[in-house]
Each structure stands twice: as structure tokens, then as C-alpha cells.
Amino acid sequence: MNSAQASYLTRRHFLTACNSGLGALALSQLSGTADAASAIPSKLSMIAPKAKRVIYLHMAGSPPQQELFDYKPELKKRHLQDCPAELIEGKSFAFIKGTPKLLGGLYDFKQHGETGAWVSEMMPKLSSMVDDICFIKSMHTDQFNHAPAQLLLHTGSAQFGGASIGAWTTYGLGTPNRDLPGYMVMVSGGKMPSAGKALWGSSFLPSVYQGVQCRPKGDPILYVSNPDGMSRATRRKSLDALQKLNRLELETFRDPETLTRIEQYELAFRMQTAVPGVMDIKNEDPKVLEAYGAKVGEASFANNCLLARRLAEQGVRFIQLFDWGWDIHGTAKFDDLKNQFPKKCRETDKPITALLKDLKQRGMLDDTLVIWGGEFGRTPMNEARNGSKFLGRDHHPDCFTMWMAGAGVKPGTYGESDNLGYSVASNPVDVRDLQATIMHTLGMDPHHFSFPFQGLNQRLIGPANHPKIVHDILG
């Protein structure tokens, strides 16, 4: 092969190799459109990124803001009074029928830190971190069923078919660690989130950008281990032979894809050590394990928080944790405010706090964006499905609380809900605004960063132009 060809092959190889730090450029090869350059935002490099990576903690099912961060004394005052008619007129709820009763927050609130943020007694540890957190109390969405709301939040489309925010991010920014996938996902709480794997899918983006789910038991990534009875040494020898065969093939056919394939096998070999290495918490300081509440060999949200930090350290670009069990309807003990909800708080308060502290201590909170929230909020009314005696709240898309920390996000509170916490009272933030803000923090221009598919320059924030970056919360 002459040098021009070699250079062509190398360039092409460079562009298609999935884990190179050139995600956006890879597009021009993979999408194959004639004018792919137009799909690459020239503005990509014009916004200085505050965040190098994201850790997204999704509380699947959606926690009640009234019991956590959105303190509503007026609601408490009117506890068990009929819900005002004007609030429910023309509205449809997932389960509430007739005239429901208002339900005051069940737990005590206090103000914490210099920012004076309100946090309930259910998050005792997290309350010590409020000066690093920005609470957005004016979130709203337009979906009130789990799967569509989760899809809208994470893929920009309430129906299946959108690419996930993590896929967009790795597509745009690639990832600095060539031995690990750029987008990794972990699930806890015993169940998958309602919309399943589509939440970290790549859809129309090339599938190299989809999230790789790490499993708590067995191989952390499917088939990262050699088959039973084959040692790493044998694998190395066999890969050497494979490489020779493939190089012979390359010499004959000169197919650039062959070169890429050779490199993918080598990357796979490196991942065989890198992945189990990063996922193995045996050698963590016992104090760190204790701080997170993580236990070696266990599948838990606490373990996942610790793993999130380890992955972040290794340069994984987008880390997403889904924790199931927050769907506090109050139909029985397993989903009510007095049993299930405190249990979920206990399971998450400590590890989230430890994660924030750990990142901070390692100097990583400055360029790691941590996001916490559900897919929608919960009603200020008691659901009382079929006359249930257990207390709980129905789905509520109109108003909820999320928080962000790190990556220069300004600590404090943004936006307000009304007296009863029913609607947004000031500074509304749509889930699309949230997406725009996250992308902006990462240095991507949400309005111009797109991918041509099905006749449209697809964007995470959807086709309409109203989504806005919430500059007020950014430092």
C-alpha cells in the first residue's frame, strides 16, 4: 500500500473507531450523507464546556417533591381538605377520580446551609450538601405516564424513536478513554425503568453511541469474559493469529473496514481488563465503601453510585443510574409514603451524599455535572385509588423538583411552585429546557447540534425552537 492509501485508511479508521474522541466527526463516515459537515455544529467548539462528564441519577417512578425539597406550608395547612375545583377541572390524572383531598407533606422540613435550601428530614445527609446543589422547583413536562415521560426526558421524544441524551453526548464529544465505552448505564431497585433500554438507545445515531448497560452480577458487560476453559494467554495468542489472518485479508481486499475490525478486536482485548477492573470495588478503601454504603458483590444503588465515581474517574463521558421504586401511589404498603418512600430515601440519601462529597474531594465536581430527578412530579393530592387507606400521590406533570450539582452550576434554588405546589409559579423549566441546558454545559449547542434523519435535522430538544438554556443557574 502506498502512503496516500495508508493515510486514507488510517484517517478513515480513525474516524470510524468508536471510542476515539472524535464522535462528531465519526458521523461523516457513518451517516454517509453527502454533506455531513452541515450536521456538525461549527459551534461545538465555540462554547467552552463547563462539564466534561455527566452522572445522571434517575429516580424511576418519580419521587414526591412535597416530601423532599418543595416545602409547602399552605398545603400542610389544608391537609385533607377537598382539592379546589379549579385545579382539577378539565384535567386528567392517571388514577385520581372525582374530587381528591389535598395531602400536606408528611415530613418535617428545615432550611440548610448558606443557601438556606429547604430539605425534608428524609434526606438528612444530603442536607449537608445543599451549598453545592441547585434545586429547580419549577420543572414541568407534558407526559403523565411513566414510559412516555421517561422517553421524553431522556430521548427528546415521548414516543419511541428518539436518540438518548447520553448517545447524543458521546456522538458529539466522544470519550477520552479508549478502553471503555463512553456511555454506561446501571440499573437498581430490582426493575428496569418503564421505557426499558430505549432510554439509553442510539436510535438513528450509529449504535456505537448507545449506552452500555453494566450488569451487577456476572459479566459487567455481556461476554467481556473469555469462554469457560480459555485463559487470557490463549485469548491473546488466538487474537494474534486472528490479526495475522485479517492483515492478509486487508492486503488482498484493501477494505478499510477490515482495518477498523482489527482495531476493534484489540480494543475488545484491552476492555477485557479495563471493564472488570473498573467495576471491581474490592480494593476500594473500606472507609469509602462505608461512606457510600456499598458492599462488595451486591447489586444496589449504593454500589452503583460508587461505580459511577469510578467510571467518571476513568473518563466515561455519560453515566446514568436508574433506580426503580419511586412510584409512590399509596395503593399498598409497597408504594406508599410511610413505608416504601422512607425506604427509598434510606437507600439513596447516603450514597448520593457520598458521591457528591467524593467527587468534590477529588476535585472532580468542578467538571462533573450531577443531575437528580424523576420523569415527572406527584400530585399535591392524596390518590386514594379505590378508597385506599395508604397515603400516596398520583403522577403530576405540571410541576416538580429536580436538582443539579457540579460543573459550575450555581447553588441555590431556581423557580418556584405555587402555594399548593400544583403549578409552576415562576421561572418555568420544561424538560426540553433542561436538555438544552445540559447540552450547553457540555459545550454543545442544543439548537444546532443535529443529525439528519427522516427528512429532518433531528435534535435532542425536538423540532421546535422554544427550548431555552437556563443561563441563570449556570456559573
Place this chain on the structure above:
Amino acid sequence: MRQLLFILTLPSLLSAEIRFNRDVRDILAKNCLACHGPDEEDQKGNFHLDTFEGATKKNKDGQAGIVPGDPENSLIIQRITSDNKEEFMPPLDHGKPLKPKQIEILRQWIQEGAPYETHWAFQKPKAHTPPATDHPSAKNAIDHFISKKLEQFNLTPAPEADPKILLRRLALDLTGLPPSLEEAAAFSNDPSEENYQAAIQRYLAKPSYGEHWAAMWLDIARYADTVGYSGDEHRDIWPWRDWVIDAFNSNMPYDQFTIEQIAGDLLPNATKEQILATAFNRNTLNNNEGGTNDEEYRIIAVKDRISTTMNAWMGMTVRCAECHTHKYDPITHKEYYQFYAFFNQTEDANHSDDRPRIDLMPKGRESELIALHQQIAKLKEQRASNPGPWVDFAPTEVVSEGGATVKRQDDGTYLFTGKNPEHDTYRITGTTSHDTKGLRLDLYPDRIHNGNFGRGPQGAMVLNHILVTSTDPLTGEITPQKLTAAAANASHGKAKIKNVIGEKSDLNGWNAKRSSDGYRGRRHAIFNLKNTIPKGHTLTVKLIHQSRSPQLNIGRLKLTTTQIANPVQRYQKKKLDPLARKIAKLEESIKAPVRVPIMKDRKKKRDTHIMIRGSFLQPGEKVEVGVPAAFDFWPEGAPKNRLGVAQWLMAPENPLTARVAVNRLWARLFGIGLVETEEDFGIQGVPPSHPELLDWLALKYQKDWDTKKLLTFLVSSHTYRQSAIADSLRLEKDPRNIYLSRGPRFRLKAEVVRDNALAVSGLLSDKQYGKGVYPANPIKKYVNAFTGGMTWVESKGEDRYRRALYTYLKRSAPHPLFETFDMATREVCNMRRIRTNTPLQSFMTLNEVTFIEAAQAMARKMANHSSKLEEQIAHGMQRALLRPGSQEQIKTLEELYQETLKDYSHASHSNEETKKLIGAQPIPSGNSPEQIAALTVVANIILNQDSFLTK
């Protein structure tokens, strides 16, 4: 101004002739139409550039965007060259300024009168004469078009591929499976035209042909074995998948294939198969999450049918128009909903049971069924002369005390409909026709109750108490009658039949347990009377429902009586009615039909309204059915329903259907479509690389819609048969092989990656059809929110090694092997898989269970073939690639073998480890486990070669 002067010096750079579609359209589409396109809601400055009329309309100042013949007075030229930042177009925060060459093109085009052309794909294909070529390799018209284009790059077609490589390519492309060693040897000995043509016909005739091409259609149809969303429950729709296989294998013409899938149910005297075909559009998702608005999800499904239909057949993307007029393509918001109105008429509505459905007998059961039915008919004849112990009770009155509507059916049963009170009591009164010693209650499923015998949620029923009285017709004396024993053919948990005959009503009562057998699910209960009720007395039976859960009343029933004493005991000893028993047993052995969701129009038409911003909660203007004005060629006499839509799709005037179809077939064979964006032939799509060839093929296909014939033509071309070996010039001028300067060479698709490994190692089963199977899968448990999820119980025997398309497809969690190799997610129509090349794929082919089993099987084949290592390895290569491998390749693998053998034979190596690697199958005689282990490692590498994973 400086810019302007600069441009004025440029005209000589441009060609004499500006063509709108070739030169201008793309500039407008990319830079202007997002704000100045057909979408009236979103037109900036009340100005649109998508039509001549719009572009030349004068504004209030008397100026026009385009003044034909006068570029300098055309506002658009002024604005795109303006040095006033406020005026400059496109706005600076919106896009890049136009390039000088683009500006000059627009200028010259306006100078020439600004003629607009319809987008190429919206014009009918034109007849082109294949250009002359003097390249001797040309086999058919395709080669003329292709080599003509190559001339532009100073390229010539590549020589024909090595016969073994060619035959492998052909077999993999047509059947998804490799040729046999014998076929390869024969063809390689005599690669004549005649033998090549014979090979094509042989592969097209194999059942595997239909399986392979059906797999492609499943992506488009978003086929899966579950319903999607949170619950992702099971759905029986695989008989439709088998229908697709048969349609390909029988070479069903594409027009028939289309009409039956879109509207088979509306054809006159539609057959069951034609109705089954419509399951195509029932592959839409269901959301059974609690609290879901069924209407919302019905609408989402209907919209999905619109976008699937338009995308699959016409390569049009219409989803934009759900919310507003399409920004680029000619589909207005209103037109979208007019088209939607055609599909808005079906009965399905996000029901958890997927109704309406059709009952189908699984394939291959027909003869067995006929025999069974004959036997049953014979027994029933016997029954006619021997009526058995039970006599129909003819009530004079059947009353629902709670107010349900009671209707006697022709078969003597009573159906309860209308009001369904919380707790109802049915009172049945009549005169006994004989001395009565026992009673029998039969429960019948009914369509009104959705195939169930109960009226509760999901068809549940509970009976809590039975009270029987008799009245002496002479004295009028009423006597309570005790029931002493009871038996039933089914009950649920503690809710047993004996609960109902006590003194008092029992809270548990009798729950007859819902039947999974659909309409064939019958329930009966038999009771002994303590005392005989004499003939001619009035008998009153009260059936009382008082259970904890409300509304579990019986849906349809029948009461019969007997004069035989102690019927319950006789029943329990199986002596009561042996004939009925026999009949029932045979009837049970008839496998329950599969109930497949299908399309069925409602009797009452739904009104359709425009949905403002796509929201079903904001209905706008009411609309009637219709197709977009840009495609206004409704076939004469076609009905105004889905059937008409299907005919419209296939109308000869339709500019897109044939092009989209041939492009799809082309892309599967050549790797990239003539229109690369297979899913988008609209203005934003990639223009065709060979527009004349595309038209030529479309017109050819349109004549008879004969798919096998078209495929024959494509693979007969020299273009297809070219060697895939690239050289510097070809790599430089045609890096992605868009112009076919060499033969197609790309990674096999997900299904074929696996099937090919199973085939060459001899594991593949050729069993066809049937419900999904469960090959090895590391994920054993799928847990969905809100439902129980499923456990992946691995299939045993040959079902473990069936072709990939038979693998159970759980929509929320497809089999990881296929997912890793880019199989489309089956949520929406997918027209094209984007091929990737990732380390996760390497993990699959190196370590995945099936691939390891294939390597183990292959190792044994190699060992059995010869006792010489060199020959063993050559045989392995031969099986995988049909070529024995070069000396260097063999040598490389021999070395690997020797080193591995050394490792496995080393004293420190555990025998257990060796056993694990070689698997449980017997070791061919004369071989040690270590030798088989080393061969397994070699086979594993053979199955991972680039040339094995690539066609």
C-alpha cells in the same frame, strides 16, 4: 459590496445550464426552507420560497423575493449578499452564509427565469435508454449505466470475482445462508453462465430465501413478539411472520403483497390468509400501563401506521406533519389528517387483549385436525341416537334481579348483558319434564364478554350461593330443595364448587377459573338433589353472586337436569356420560387456535379532526379522507378506504413506490442504496447516485412486480459479480463504493452473522415457522416495571439452533447478539440499518455461547475430516469460506494450534478447564480432549475472521 463585485467576475465559472433539481433545490432546502417553506404557520416574513408563485409574490412594498430575469432586483439576492447584519440571510444565528458559488447559481437561475421543477422523486420515473458501453464485461442494462458513470471518474468495472467468493456472496444474499461445499466445488469447476443462472434459480427456490427476505421486512413492519412500553406483554402475532415468509417464497407480486397487508380485510370474500396479512399494521405498540388513556395510545398507533405506510412504500417521512405542515415535502397539516382518516376507522384501541383478532390454526396441523374432526363428528352422530343423562331445562322465566338484560340464545343458553350490577341474582323458573335428581350448570364464553364466561374484569366470575325450590302445581306448596354434593370441571384456588351448596352464602363461592382456551373454554358444575323433584313440578333455581369483588356475574349459562341419581358421584367416577367424556377429550386435544390481532373497520365511522400541534386533546377542523395534493392520482373507482389507499400506493402514476422498492432490494445486495437515504426520498434525502438506473429498474419492476425476477436481474449483472478487491485508484475515487467500482463487500447483517456460523459448523436447524424460540441468552430474567416480566427458558434440541428470525423478540430487550450487530429496534418502521463496527461485536463472536458452541462443533468436523492437522485446518477454512485458505493462513492457524495444544497439555493445566472449553459433545475417536480444545480455539478464530463476518 466588495463581495458583490467579486461575484460579478465569476459567471464564467458556471455551466451554461442551470437545472433546478440538480443545482438550486438543495441550496434552497438547506439554507432557506426551514423558515420560508410550505409550512404556513411558521413562515417568516410571510414569505415562502418553495414554489414559483410564493417566491415571485410581491410584498406590500411591491418587491418580490424573486423577479424572474432580474436577479439584482430580487430580494433574496439582495438579502443573501447584504452587508447589513439585520437584513442578512440566512440570519447569522441561524446558519452559515451562502458560498459565492451558491449565490452565483441562484443569480443565474433567476436570470434564466427562475424555473421551478418538481422534486425528482415526485415526478414519475422516466424511460431512459441504457447508455452505450464498450466495456466487454457488461451483462445487462445495469452494467451500461454503472460503467457510464465510472467513466466520469476514469474508472472501469472490476473483473469478475473468484467463483467461490461469488457463489458465497450469491447464496448469502439470496438465502442468508452459505452454499454447501458441494455446490461451491461444482460451481468452481465450471463457473459458466449457465451454471451461475442455475445457481440463482436454485437459491431463489429454497425455503431459506423467504426466511431471509422476510427478516428484512420485519424491520420495516416493526415486528416483535411483545407489545412494547412498560409492560411489554406477550403478543401472538408470529403467524403473520410466517405469512411474510410464504409470501416471499411463493413470489407473491409486490402489489398483492402490499394490498393484502394494508387492506386484506377489505377485499371481497377475504380469505383468512388475506385477513392475517393485515396484522402488518397491528405490530404497533400497546401501552397497558395503569392509568393510560387508551384513546391516546390508539391514536399513537394509527399515526404510526401512517408513518410506516408512507415510509415503507413511498420513502416519505410524514411525522412532521402530525404537528404542522411539513417544512420541506408537500404534505400539509390538513392533508396529513385527511390521510389519517383512512386509517382512523379500525376497531383496535389499545386493548390489553389486542382485539380484534382472528382465530388461526397453526401451520402444519391441518391434516391432524381433519382426522380429529372426523372422529368427533362420528361420536356426535352416536350421541344423536343416545342423548345421555342431561335434559335441557326449558325455563318459563329467567330474571336478573339486579336488572341485567337477559336474552335466550338459539342453543338454549341465556346471555346476560347491559347493566352489570355489583351483586346480581339470577332466577330461573320452569317446569320439570321428568323426575329430577340432579342439576347441571354450564357456563359459556361469549363474544359480547370478549370471549369469557364471566362479566368481571378480564372475564372473571364468582358464584356464591345456589338456592333451589320446587312448587307443587296442585297445592302451590313451595319446598326448599337441598343440594347434597357438587362437582365442577374447574375452579380457582379455594373458590371451589362445594362452597355454593351450603346453608348460607359463601364469600369465596365458586370461581370457575378463567380459561386460556378462548371460546372453547367451557365450565360446568353438577349437583345432587337430596330429594327427587317429581315431574311436572315447578323448579326455581337462584344463582346468587355476592363476592367481595363486585360485578363478577355470570355472562352466559344453561341449566340442564337429570333423572339419574347421584350424578355427582357418577361424574367423579367418570361413569356419568362416557360418550360426552370422549367427545370432550377429543375436543380438548384440538390445539387452541392462535389468536392474531388484525385490522378490522368499525361499523360506525369515526370523525377525524385536525389535531392542533398534534395533540388529540386539541381537535381542529373536521376533515374527510384524502391523499396529499402532490400525489393526487386516486385510482378511478377505488373505494375511499384503506383498500383504496393500497391501490393508490400501487397505481402506475405513483412516482415513488417502485423506486423505493427497487432501491431497497438494491441496497441489500450492494450495501448502499442508489438513494442512500432509503427512508427519505423527499427533498431532504440524498439524491440518487444513478438516477437513470433507478428509474430504469423502477419501470421494469412496475411491469409485473415480480421480486424474484428483479433479484435475478440484479445478481445477473456484472456489477454484482465484480471482484471486491480495491486498488488505490478505486479507493481514492470511490472510497465508499457508491459508484460500484468494485464488488460489494460488507459485514453480514445481524441475523446472518449467527445463522452463517451455525450453518458452517453444522448446527443450524432448518425447521420452519412457528412461535418464537429461545436460543442461549445470558440474560435469563427480564423484569419490566408493573408486570411480572419474563424468564428466558432456553429452548432444547433443534429449537436452540433455529434461524435468527425465529428468535423470540421481546421488544424492550431484544436478544443481545442481534442488538449488538445493529438489528433495528422494533418500535417504529426501520428502513435501513446503519452498520457499525465495535468491540462489543468482537465480544459476541469471540465469546457468545452460540459462537462457542459453533466452534466446538466445527472442531469436531475438522477432527473427523482428517487426522492431519494441515488438512483439518484447511477443512475448517473451507467450511467457513469455501476456500481452503492460503499457505500463510494455514500456517498461522497451525502455529496457534500447536501453542494452544502445548498449553492445554501442560501438566499444570486442569482437565476440567479443557472439558469446559470443548463442551459436552463426544470427542471423535482417535483424538484427545486437548487436541479438540486446540481445534476449538482455531475454529473460534476461523469464525471471527473478517472474511467470515463479511460477504
